[in-house]
Amino acid sequence: MEIKLILNGRPIVREAEPDTLLIDFVRAQGCLSVKRGCETSNCGLCTVMLDGKPVLSCGVLAARASGHRVDTLEGLQAEAEDFVAFIADQGAEQCGFCNPGFVMNTIALLRENPDPTDEEIKAFLVGNLCRCSGYEGQLRGIRAYLDAKKAREKEAQ
Amino acid sequence: MEEKKYRAVGQPVRKKDAMQLLLGKPAYVDDVTPRDCLVVKLLRSPHAHALIKSIRTDLALKVPGMVAVYTWEDVPQKRYTNAGQTYPEPSPYDRLILDRRLRCVGDPVAILAGEDEKAVDRAMKLVKVEYEVLEPVLDFHKAKDGPVLVHPEDNWRSLCPVGADNRRNLVASETCGDGDLEAVMADCDLVLEHTFHTKACQQAMMETFRTYTEMDHYGRLHVISSTQIVFHVRRIVANALDIPKSMIHVEKPRIGGGFGAKQTSVSEVYPAFVTWKTGRAAKLIYTRAECQTIGSPRHEMELTVRLGANRDGRIRALDVYTLSNSGAYGEHGPTTVGLSGHKSIPLYTGSLEAFRFVYDVVYTNLQAAGAYRGYGATQGVFAVESMVNELAGKLGMDPVQLRLQNMVREGMVMPAYYGETATACALDRCLERCAELFGWKERFPVRKLPNGHLRSTGVAMCMQGSGISGVDVGSATVRLGDEGFFTLSIGAADMGTGCDTILAQIAAECLECPVENIAVFGADSDASPYDSGSYASSTTYVTGRAVEKACTKLKEEMCALAAEMLGCESSALEYAEGCVRRLDGSAQVSLADLATRSMVMNTRPIEATCSNSSPTSPPPYMVGMCEIDIDPETGKVTPIDYVSVVDCGTPINPNLARIQAEGGLVQGMGMALYENVTYSDKGAIAENSFMQYKIPSRMDMGHLRVEFESSYEQSGPFGAKSIGEVVINTPPPAIAHAIWRATGAWHRELPITPEKVLMGMQHHEP
Numbered sequence: 001m002e003i004k005l006i007l008n009g010r011p012i013v014r015e016a017e018p019d020t021l022l023i024d025f026v027r028a029q030g031c032l033s034v035k036r037g038c039e040t041s042n043c044g045l046c047t048v049m050l051d052g053k054p055v056l057s058c059g060v061l062a063a064r065a066s067g068h069r070v071d072t073l074e075g076l077q078a079e080a081e082d083f084v085a086f087i088a089d090q091g092a093e094q095c096g097f098c099n100p101g102f103v104m105n106t107i108a109l110l111r112e113n114p115d116p117t118d119e120e121i122k123a124f125l126v127g128n129l130c131r132c133s134g135y136e137g138q139l140r141g142i143r144a145y146l147d148a149k150k151a152r153e154k155e156a157q
Numbered sequence: 158m159e160e161k162k163y164r165a166v167g168q169p170v171r172k173k174d175a176m177q178l179l180l181g182k183p184a185y186v187d188d189v190t191p192r193d194c195l196v197v198k199l200l201r202s203p204h205a206h207a208l209i210k211s212i213r214t215d216l217a218l219k220v221p222g223m224v225a226v227y228t229w230e231d232v233p234q235k236r237y238t239n240a241g242q243t244y245p246e247p248s249p250y251d252r253l254i255l256d257r258r259l260r261c262v263g264d265p266v267a268i269l270a271g272e273d274e275k276a277v278d279r280a281m282k283l284v285k286v287e288y289e290v291l292e293p294v295l296d297f298h299k300a301k302d303g304p305v306l307v308h309p310e311d312n313w314r315s316l317c318p319v320g321a322d323n324r325r326n327l328v329a330s331e332t333c334g335d336g337d338l339e340a341v342m343a344d345c346d347l348v349l350e351h352t353f354h355t356k357a358c359q360q361a362m363m364e365t366f367r368t369y370t371e372m373d374h375y376g377r378l379h380v381i382s383s384t385q386i387v388f389h390v391r392r393i394v395a396n397a398l399d400i401p402k403s404m405i406h407v408e409k410p411r412i413g414g415g416f417g418a419k420q421t422s423v424s425e426v427y428p429a430f431v432t433w434k435t436g437r438a439a440k441l442i443y444t445r446a447e448c449q450t451i452g453s454p455r456h457e458m459e460l461t462v463r464l465g466a467n468r469d470g471r472i473r474a475l476d477v478y479t480l481s482n483s484g485a486y487g488e489h490g491p492t493t494v495g496l497s498g499h500k501s502i503p504l505y506t507g508s509l510e511a512f513r514f515v516y517d518v519v520y521t522n523l524q525a526a527g528a529y530r531g532y533g534a535t536q537g538v539f540a541v542e543s544m545v546n547e548l549a550g551k552l553g554m555d556p557v558q559l560r561l562q563n564m565v566r567e568g569m570v571m572p573a574y575y576g577e578t579a580t581a582c583a584l585d586r587c588l589e590r591c592a593e594l595f596g597w598k599e600r601f602p603v604r605k606l607p608n609g610h611l612r613s614t615g616v617a618m619c620m621q622g623s624g625i626s627g628v629d630v631g632s633a634t635v636r637l638g639d640e641g642f643f644t645l646s647i648g649a650a651d652m653g654t655g656c657d658t659i660l661a662q663i664a665a666e667c668l669e670c671p672v673e674n675i676a677v678f679g680a681d682s683d684a685s686p687y688d689s690g691s692y693a694s695s696t697t698y699v700t701g702r703a704v705e706k707a708c709t710k711l712k713e714e715m716c717a718l719a720a721e722m723l724g725c726e727s728s729a730l731e732y733a734e735g736c737v738r739r740l741d742g743s744a745q746v747s748l749a750d751l752a753t754r755s756m757v758m759n760t761r762p763i764e765a766t767c768s769n770s771s772p773t774s775p776p777p778y779m780v781g782m783c784e785i786d787i788d789p790e791t792g793k794v795t796p797i798d799y800v801s802v803v804d805c806g807t808p809i810n811p812n813l814a815r816i817q818a819e820g821g822l823v824q825g826m827g828m829a830l831y832e833n834v835t836y837s838d839k840g841a842i843a844e845n846s847f848m849q850y851k852i853p854s855r856m857d858m859g860h861l862r863v864e865f866e867s868s869y870e871q872s873g874p875f876g877a878k879s880i881g882e883v884v885i886n887t888p889p890p891a892i893a894h895a896i897w898r899a900t901g902a903w904h905r906e907l908p909i910t911p912e913k914v915l916m917g918m919q920h921h922e923p
Contacts, residue, residue: 017275032188033181035413037363038445042847045363073181080180088175091812094820095653096178097363097413103179122855129847131361131414132653134819135855 003066007031008075016062022048022055025062026072033073033100037129044128047101047108048072054108056127073100079107086145092137094130102128106142115146165665166875169812170672172655174411184411186383187442190369194438195224197428198277200267200284201451202259205293205522205840206305209257209266213285217269222276225435226284227268229255232430236312237396239453240488240527241386241420243628243689245316249328249487251308254397254426259288260307260485261522262841263451270431270439293522295840297457297482300326300519307485307520319491328483328518329491335572336511341474345465348474349547352461353540354906355889356834357454357482358827360529361852364413365448366424370431371438373406378433380407385419385650386690387680397426398433405429408681415652416824417528420692421453421488449845453527454834456493456518457482460540470554472505472563475541475573479516481533486525490518493528497537500620500776502573504541504584506565512573522840528692530821531885534621535828539907542617542890547903555601556616556894557592561585564618567868575626577773581868581878583804584778588618590866595782595800603899611787612797615894618781619886622774623870623879624695629770631700632686633707635664636764637715637755638676641735641748643668645704647679648688649696654881655813656696660704662809663874667708669734686766694777694879697809701874703769710765718761719746722754775870777805777878781822781887784859785895792915794896796826796859801887803863806870806878814880818863821884827853829889833908 003016007029016025023046026034034057037043041059048057049071073080080103084093093099102125109116109124116124121142122135130138174184183189214226232254240248255265267284271277294300294307308323315321320330342348368382378400384390387407395402412419428439443452458481465474479497483490498514529535545563549556565571567582592598597614604612624631634646645664651657661675668675679685688700712732719737720727723744730737738745746754755763781801785794799822808814831851835843844850869876889907897903902917 028192032183035185035363037365038847040445040846040848043363077180081176084176084179087179088171089169089812091169091172091175091655091810091816093172093175093179094655094816095363095412095414096174097185097653099179100181103181126854126856129363129852129854131363131416131824131852132820133816134821134823134861135858136819136861137816139855 001063003062005065005067006069008071018063020062021058022060022062022065023057026057026070031072031074035097035100037098044105045098045101047104049104049108054105073104076107083145087138087141090137090141092133092141094132098128098130102130102138118143163666163875165662165672166809167807167811168662170658170662170810172813173658173661173677178411185364185413186367186369186381186410189410190381190440191438194369194440195270195272195431196274196277197268197270197431197439197441198281199265199427200269200281202262202264202266204259204288204290205262205295206291207259207288208291209259210287210289212267214267216285217280217283220276220280220283222272223280224272224437225270225431226280227255227430229257233399235399236314237393238488239393239422241389241422241690241692244392247317247319247491248489249321250314250316251487254430261524263524264485268427268431270435293840294326295522295836297480297519297521300521301517307522321491326520328487328520329494330517332515334513338474338476338511338513341511342465345473346468347551348463348465349544350461350463351544351905352459353543354459355457355536355539356907357457357524357526358529358832358834359449359452359454359850360416360418361850362414362416362418365445366443366452367441368424368428369440370428372432372436378405378429380405380425380429382407382409382425383412383419384409385415385652385692387650387682388648388687389690390422390425391682393422394425394429398430400433406683409650412650412652416530417532417692418453419652420690421527423453445847446845449850450842451524453488454524455529456490456526456533458497458536460497460536462540462544464544464548466548468552470552470559470562471508472545473508473510474512475502475505475509476513477502477537477541481516481518482521482523482526483518484521484523484525488525489528490526493533494518496533499574500534500622501537501541503565503571504618504620505563506569506571506573508563514573523836524842530824530882532882534619535886538617538619538886539889543893543905546890546894557588557597560588560618580775581806581870582778583866583868584618586866587778587780587802587804590864591780591782591800591802594802594862594864597782600784609789611789611899612784613895613899614782614784615891615898616782617887617890617894618779619883620776620778621694621879621883622776623698623873624771624774625693626774627772629689629693629695629699630768631688631695631703632766632768633700633704634686634764634766635707635711637748637752639752641752642674642676644676644678646685647677647700648685649700650680650691652691654817655810656691659697659809659813660701663701663704664708666875667705687768694881697877698873698879699769699771701877703767705874706767706769707765710767714761714763714765715751718755718763719751722746771872773872775872775878777803777880777883779803779883779887781891783888783891783895785892787896787899787914789918792911792918794830794892794909794914798860800862802866803880804866804868805880806873807867807876808865809875809877811865814865815863817880818884819861822861822888823853823858825885825888826858826892828907829892830908831857833910
């Protein structure tokens with residue numbers, strides 16, 4: 001069947017099987033940041049934006065995304081770059097395999113709630129598993145980013 | 158302790174690959190290998206123990222797009238092991254790529270290769286297998302000398318004297334000790350004895366096992382795999398396929414986590430066999446369900462500990478018997494078990510007069526175990542530390558004071574740790590600092606919150622090793638490049654831990670240059686200098702020293718070339734701050750000029766390779782203290798605060814060391830509270846996905862604090878020991894301790910689920 005969608009701002013039309021999952025569809029289009037860590041929608045690694053909202057692309061058929069806007073980390077590099085440097089400064093990226101899903105969902109969090117508390121951060125990102133970091137470094141990184149952003153904003157005033 | 162000023166060592170340098178990984182650039186096996194290759198999948202046994210009576214593949218092969226289906230009749234009949242260990246491996250040679258005898262649920266029955274996944278999935282249903290279902294060995298207590306043999310075959314081989322005997326279902330067995338155990342026990346005021354049980358926990362690294370294989374343009378088999386052990390994989394694949402080692406080239410791209418799982422060659426041999434047979438490129442990607450049920454998890458162990466002590470708190474004798482379940486195959490069976498005693502008993506070297514350590518490792522018809530961070534020490538520490546906490550309770554003593562009274566201290570000879578001396582040990586300082594940081598005394602009383610929940614605290618300490626003494630080899634090649642940068646080539650595998658960066662920091666320290674001037678390459682069995690691989694907490698300590706040595710040698714080479722340029726003896730020169738200069742300061746050659754000169758009419762390679770091995774394995778030490786919350790209505794335990802202090806020698810990169818510690822603590826919490834493995838009466842694992850196998854999320858681990866109390870290990874690079882594994886060991890005993898203190902019930906089987914806590918509370922009113 002024909003899948004017609006806007007992938008990272010670019011309209012594309014591709015043939016796909018009716019049972020093709022969105023994760024496999026976007027990876028076939030070269031969006032290799034999207035990772036599969038489980039088959040049961042438990043790990044959060046495959047998070048992409050569907051019309052600007054984070055979804056697990058292993059749980060969405062490509063056909064359902066047809067006619068919609070899909071963004072992967074490939075399309076959100078500029079928005080990610082500033083924030084992820086703070087994760088790097090904690091060494092919390094570690095193996096990196098869960099990073100794209102974590103970064104996508106953090107972007108979603110900050111779009112929705114630009115000034116979250118630690119508890120709000122944990123609650124929003126609870127579905128993003130990470131086996132390396134123990135999560136604490138990711139939290140420190142996000143907190144450091146928010147503090148730096150606030151300091152910048154204060155300076156600008 | 159030496160206080161030195163370093164420029165690169167001890168700095169929280171960003172991991173060299175950090176930004177690329179965080180921005181999702183292609184880096185892993187499935188990202189960097191071609192998509193148009195054969196899809197390989199395995200048909201797996203539904204039975205725990207069976208013989209294949211007949212197997213028909215003709216219908217499967219008729220599916221359009223199917224290229225090959227292989228069965229036990231197609232594979233070489235020489236046994237090998239998947240264990241990534243130095244040859245001759247202690248693990249028995251007990252595997253074939255495909256075997257007529259199936260030894261656990263999930264054991265491969267056939268290899269299917271096709272043009273696309275759909276064809277392979279269809280063909281999978283069309284392989285017709287007739288099984289003769291046999292009685293399985295599912296209870297590891299009944300395996301030794303039981304009536305059913307897991308490996309009755311004649312060509313089973315054990316290469317090392319580890320006490321293995323396939324006719325007795327034994328993978329290994331040993332007895333060792335020091336002092337007159339029974340006499341000391343008889344003289345003790347009290348002797349405690351209990352049995353502990355730990356499960357076959359999964360590493361659950363986010364990237365499952367996966368391998369791509371192709372024939373290269375020289376007709377050699379090229380293996381690109383997510384592995385910690387490129388050189389061992391070369392040997393394993395050659396043994397499995399029964400082809401020369403020279404025909405194989407193994408490399409690893411970025412690895413999506415390992416934790417020991419990828420110290421076993423779980424996925425490599427299958428696509429390698431397909432490619433070798435068909436000449437076609439092939440890829441095998443394990444599903445999470447396969448990872449959970451037929452991976453290489455921790456060895457399930459049952460440990461019986463007898464502890465003899467005096468009323469004054471002196472711990473005088475320890476007797477540990479470990480029964481380890483290796484499952485269907487023996488990978489890492491003979492070696493993991495040793496750590497359950499040799500890395501728990503020596504913690505009490507300070508007062509111990511005698512010890513005995515006895516073990517049996519048995520085959521069963523369950524998932525084969527492998528290497529998982531902690532490698533047996535985790536299981537042993539849970540048992541011994543729980544016993545010590547129980548002793549403190551019995552004596553009414555502060556468990557911190559009890560440990561300070563009995564612990565190993567710097568300079569002591571540790572009879573239970575292969576007679577090694579604790580050359581660098583800050584365990585006492587770790588415990589004192591941890592107690593201070595945590596507020597142990599103030600927080601010691603169990604509290605009842607207004608909502609009825611209980612708050613209580615627990616403590617544990619532990620040790621590990623730094624590489625395998627007398628075995629592990631680490632190597633490094635350092636080379637001068639254009640404009641004066643350096644390349645560092647290693648065979649160790651960065652699996653996310655950051656060893657590429659840590660080793661570059663060591664090189665930068667030696668070569669007195671910025672870390673950015675060191676480009677790191679690895680790991681590749683053709684191009685890297687030999688390294689046993691990244692396991693046994695070896696990379697910083699063993700390979701790090703090799704980097705140091707190689708840099709020293711490279712500096713000599715650079716001085717020799719500069720001497721030619723300056724027309725003097727190289728003894729009149731020194732390497733300093735990015736140039737080679739005369740000791741009298743009268744002339745110098747920049748690295749850029751030296752590099753240029755090295756590429757013109759030059760016969761002296763400005764390159765150095767050095768290897769390193771250590772006769773000892775200096776232990777890192779750690780103390781952990783936790784506060785937990787217990788809901789008395791449900792039995793749910795929630796970690797609130799976990800404080801730990803680590804002695805890993807000099808932390809080369811404090812950021813990365815801290816993240817290792819935090820990540821290990823959370824894995825330890827998973828093992829203590831959440832990660833269960835249960836079997837059906839047919840031997841199938843219930844927890845075959847992240848739906849059932851609950852690794853901790855960020856809501857399940859409370860708040861973590863990690864500090865370092867460093868000793869200085871003379872034999873390590875810049876005083877470093879290791880950190881990778883020690884970090885997982887304290888949570889199970891510390892949490893079990895806290896639960897006992899709140900509920901009055903000891904839990905000696907992991908994980909300590911809410912059901913168990915609730916049942917325990919009903920029997921012991923707090």
